[in-house]
Amino acid sequence: MTQKPILTGRGLVKHYGRVTALDRCDFDLYPGEVLAVIGDNGAGKSSLIKALSGAIQIDEGDIELEGQPVNFASPLDARDAGIETVYQTLALSPALSIVDNMFVGREIRKDNFMGRYLKMLDQKKMEELAREKLSDLGLMTIQNINQAVETLSGGQRQGVAVARAAAFGSKVIIMDEPTAALGVKESRRVLDLIRDVKAKGMPIVLISHNMPHVFEVADRIHVHRLGRRLCVIDPKEHTMNDAVAYMTGAKAPEGAEAA
Amino acid sequence: MTDTGSPPDGGQDYEESLAKSDRSVASFARSHTPIETLQHVLHGNPTLVPVIVLIVSVGIFGLIAGERFFSAFNLTLIIQQVSIIGMLAAAQSLVILTAGIDLSVAAIMVLMSVIAGKLSIEMGVPAPLALLVAFAGGTAAGLLNGFLVTKAKLPPFITTLGTWSIFYALNLWLSGAQSIRSSDLDEQAPFLKFFGNVIEIGGARITFGSILMVLVFVALWYALNKTAWGRHVYAVGDDKEAAELAGIRTDRTLLSVYGLAGLVCAIAAWASIGRVGSISPQAFYEGNLQSITAVVIGGISLFGGRGSILGALFGALIVGVFQSGLRLAGVDVLWQVFAIGWLIIIAVAIDQWIRKVSA
Numbered sequence: 001m002t003q004k005p006i007l008t009g010r011g012l013v014k015h016y017g018r019v020t021a022l023d024r025c026d027f028d029l030y031p032g033e034v035l036a037v038i039g040d041n042g043a044g045k046s047s048l049i050k051a052l053s054g055a056i057q058i059d060e061g062d063i064e065l066e067g068q069p070v071n072f073a074s075p076l077d078a079r080d081a082g083i084e085t086v087y088q089t090l091a092l093s094p095a096l097s098i099v100d101n102m103f104v105g106r107e108i109r110k111d112n113f114m115g116r117y118l119k120m121l122d123q124k125k126m127e128e129l130a131r132e133k134l135s136d137l138g139l140m141t142i143q144n145i146n147q148a149v150e151t152l153s154g155g156q157r158q159g160v161a162v163a164r165a166a167a168f169g170s171k172v173i174i175m176d177e178p179t180a181a182l183g184v185k186e187s188r189r190v191l192d193l194i195r196d197v198k199a200k201g202m203p204i205v206l207i208s209h210n211m212p213h214v215f216e217v218a219d220r221i222h223v224h225r226l227g228r229r230l231c232v233i234d235p236k237e238h239t240m241n242d243a244v245a246y247m248t249g250a251k252a253p254e255g256a257e258a259a
Numbered sequence: 260m261t262d263t264g265s266p267p268d269g270g271q272d273y274e275e276s277l278a279k280s281d282r283s284v285a286s287f288a289r290s291h292t293p294i295e296t297l298q299h300v301l302h303g304n305p306t307l308v309p310v311i312v313l314i315v316s317v318g319i320f321g322l323i324a325g326e327r328f329f330s331a332f333n334l335t336l337i338i339q340q341v342s343i344i345g346m347l348a349a350a351q352s353l354v355i356l357t358a359g360i361d362l363s364v365a366a367i368m369v370l371m372s373v374i375a376g377k378l379s380i381e382m383g384v385p386a387p388l389a390l391l392v393a394f395a396g397g398t399a400a401g402l403l404n405g406f407l408v409t410k411a412k413l414p415p416f417i418t419t420l421g422t423w424s425i426f427y428a429l430n431l432w433l434s435g436a437q438s439i440r441s442s443d444l445d446e447q448a449p450f451l452k453f454f455g456n457v458i459e460i461g462g463a464r465i466t467f468g469s470i471l472m473v474l475v476f477v478a479l480w481y482a483l484n485k486t487a488w489g490r491h492v493y494a495v496g497d498d499k500e501a502a503e504l505a506g507i508r509t510d511r512t513l514l515s516v517y518g519l520a521g522l523v524c525a526i527a528a529w530a531s532i533g534r535v536g537s538i539s540p541q542a543f544y545e546g547n548l549q550s551i552t553a554v555v556i557g558g559i560s561l562f563g564g565r566g567s568i569l570g571a572l573f574g575a576l577i578v579g580v581f582q583s584g585l586r587l588a589g590v591d592v593l594w595q596v597f598a599i600g601w602l603i604i605i606a607v608a609i610d611q612w613i614r615k616v617s618a
């Protein structure tokens with residue numbers, strides 16, 4: 001890689017009480033790539049991406065976006081900077097509708113007197129856009145875009161969260177286990193979507209426990225272990241067995257770009 | 260569906276058959292029992308229950324008590340009687356939608372009515388200016404609650420239990436536990452009694468205060484349902500953590516809710532002067548709990564994020580209809596209280612049942 005990374009983390013540390021979730025962790029994401037992050041349960045993957053997306057504040061370390069130091073105080077800051085995240089918990093409001101969830105925090109107002117002075121929302125426009133994004137994802141099995149998210153299946157909810165991120169991300173999209181609850185077909189859609197987004201030149205961070213998926217779409221694989229980056233491997237030069245062995249500590253990484 | 264190659268590393272290609280798969284995917288057209296259908300309908304329209312209860316109870320009391328109940332005079336009287344608690348319930352709804360509770364609404368209202376009265380009667384401040392001070396004071400009192408809930412991270416119940424006492428004590432201190440008489444108001448600041456004015460049409464007596472209550476509900480309904488702020492209020496009440504991750508400034512939303520609730524209480528304070536005719540520091544001592552009663556009977560979930568603010572209006576009206584109807588039917592006051600108690604319990608039970616729809 002001769003390019004400069006678009007998003008980097010150096011020496012990230014995060015403690016939860018006595019638990020060290022991130023232990024001087026480094027991170028690099030290059031423009032246009034799909035970077036997979038793999039690791040055992042509790043290795044600190046979610047903590048890492050939460051630090052990158054402003055959902056948690058790190059105790060130590062530096063984060064840079066496009067070479068500029070950033071310090072996101074909230075997920076909104078990261079989002080305004082162009083980083084869109086699908087959290088493992090999805091971050092959907094159960095009682096709100098699909099449309100409301102997709103546009104939460106960036107609602108579209110009517111382009112008239114009502115919108116300008118009485119802040120009236122343009123429900124119709126948001127519905128149209130939401131429908132468009134969801135059908136791109138093949139999620140139009142949802143009959144009613146105004147139905148509450150809590151009435152959707154787990155997979156459908158995940159689809160809504162992924163569609164939201166894909167629709168609004170401008171610089172980086174981070175997905176924490178976006179296919180965990182999805183069926184074979186819906187997973188395929190998400191993988192296709194990842195490729196589509198990549199084709200547009202936008203880099204993606206994909207956290208997943210699904211090795212076939214990781215090896216299929218990733219350009220590089222960040223192996224996370226015990227709160228830090230153990231190594232970064234090239235999926236073309238390593239097997240899934242290698243990756244699992246590194247991740248679980250069964251084998252020390254060799255010939256990999258050590259971290 | 261573009262199927263790009265098989266998985267690179269071992270394993271069978273279990274996705275091959277996807278290309279031939281049914282595009283329509285799962286449709287959820289499984290049949291519902293009538294009860295399930297009802298549950299879904301209510302889930303989508305949480306205000307339906309209070310509306311039905313209101314209509315049915317008006318009908319039943321109309322049959323029992325006849326003309327005396329079912330007259331334009333009595334029906335408008337009921338609206339007039341619930342107008343102040345109704346406005347407090349509107350303020351209460353805002354807070355309860357965020358999964359909070361505000362035990363101080365009536366205390367804020369009474370304190371602000373005392374402040375407005377004291378300024379204009381004893382200190383000679385023009386009534387409109389005195390009212391502006393009261394509005395600012397109500398907003399500040401609400402913001403204090405909001406600040407304690409968001410920044411000091413205290414539970415809303417405890418916070419407002421504390422400020423209830425604080426505002427009540429301030430109110431007794433400022434007023435010297437003395438009422439301001441109706442005649443003094445008429446002489447020096449009749450503007451404070453503006454909302455006591457009445458429009459008479461036939462037998463109907465519609466007070467300005469009743470109209471104000473309806474306007475307050477319409478305005479808040481608009482803000483909650485037609486603006487981004489309203490969506491955020493629901494999202495915060497639903498799941499605060501998710502709302503934060505989704506990019507809502509949850510603390511700011513909460514502060515605005517408590518501040519607005521305080522302002523609504525101060526507006527209710529103005530209306531209460533017109534309704535009561537005088538300013539009494541001891542008035543509306545049960546208003547805090549009565550406002551919660553109206554909200555709960557109106558189908559707004561105490562767990563936050565669910566229900567329509569219009570439900571609180573219907574809730575307040577239901578309470579008014581029961582009180583009026585039972586009284587006119589010659590039932591002892593204690594049985595009115597008894598009936599309201601059951602209404603609360605049934606309303607919460609129905610809310611619990613509706614919320615199970617997703618499980």
Ligand SMILES: Nc1ncnc2c1ncn2[C@@H]1O[C@H](COP(=O)(O)OP(=O)(O)OP(=O)(O)O)[C@@H](O)[C@H]1O
Nearest residue numbers: 016019020021039040041042043044045046047048
């Ligand atoms: N809010 C929290 N409070 C306390 N400890 C936490 C919190 N969040 C995470 N941890 C701890 O930090 C460590 C890393 O958790 P994290 O969620 O980042 O793991 P993960 O790699 O995403 O795991 P998984 O694959 O199961 O999603 C764990 O030991 C976890 O218990």
Ligand SMILES: [Mg+2]
Nearest residue numbers: 045046088176
């Ligand atoms: Mg995780």
